[in-house]
Amino acid sequence: MKIKIRMKVIVALVVLMSVLLVFAPAVSVFAATQNITAISSSEAITTTKYEIRDGIIIRITAGTILSQFLANITNNINSPAIVYSGNTKVADSKRMATGMVLKVGKDFSYKIAVQGDASGDGVLTAMDLSKFYLNYTSVKALKSPYLEAVDMNYDGQITSLDLNQLKLLIVGLDVSE
Ligand SMILES: [Ca+2]
Numbered sequence: 001m002k003i004k005i006r007m008k009v010i011v012a013l014v015v016l017m018s019v020l021l022v023f024a025p026a027v028s029v030f031a032a033t034q035n036i037t038a039i040s041s042s043e044a045i046t047t048t049k050y051e052i053r054d055g056i057i058i059r060i061t062a063g064t065i066l067s068q069f070l071a072n073i074t075n076n077i078n079s080p081a082i083v084y085s086g087n088t089k090v091a092d093s094k095r096m097a098t099g100m101v102l103k104v105g106k107d108f109s110y111k112i113a114v115q116g117d118a119s120g121d122g123v124l125t126a127m128d129l130s131k132f133y134l135n136y137t138s139v140k141a142l143k144s145p146y147l148e149a150v151d152m153n154y155d156g157q158i159t160s161l162d163l164n165q166l167k168l169l170i171v172g173l174d175v176s177e
Pocket residue numbers: 150151152153154155156157158159161162
């Protein structure tokens with residue numbers, strides 16, 4: 001009796017394995033397709049100079065011109081990469097500003113966060129400091145990507161360290177002018 005049951009189990013396992021072998025190629029093709037989709041959706045562009053975090057491009061320093069920015073972006077899909085300010089296409093000679101959007105083809109878009117530019121004009125002034133303070137004191141919260149723009153040290157938190165760094169940068173720029 002026990003041997004018969006074992007035989008049945010063995011037969012069942014052999015049948016199961018054959019079924020798996022038959023379907024294995026189909027399964028692996030399916031898995032490969034999924035991987036390709038995942039790679040293309042997360043990496044329509046790549047960059048070594050900047051960083052893409054949750055669809056936001058960070059580590060762009062204030063004063064970066066659009067043509068300089070695009071030179072540091074590698075477009076991985078066969079569609080043009082265009083930067084917009086609202087609905088307007090930004091000219092190559094223009095300064096990058098927080099709130100601009102990089103669109104790659106129809107399906108991909110990335111928000112731009114220029115370091116320290118909380119006001120969205122691409123220049124670091126007392127206005128940015130004011131926006132930082134209002135956010136810091138919970139009077140007026142900064143929204144994404146303006147919030148990401150004031151994470152000066154890119155650690156994912158807004159602290160007094162960011163405030164100090166922003167102050168230094170604004171003072172530094174004022175001195176150099
Ligand atoms: Ca920070």
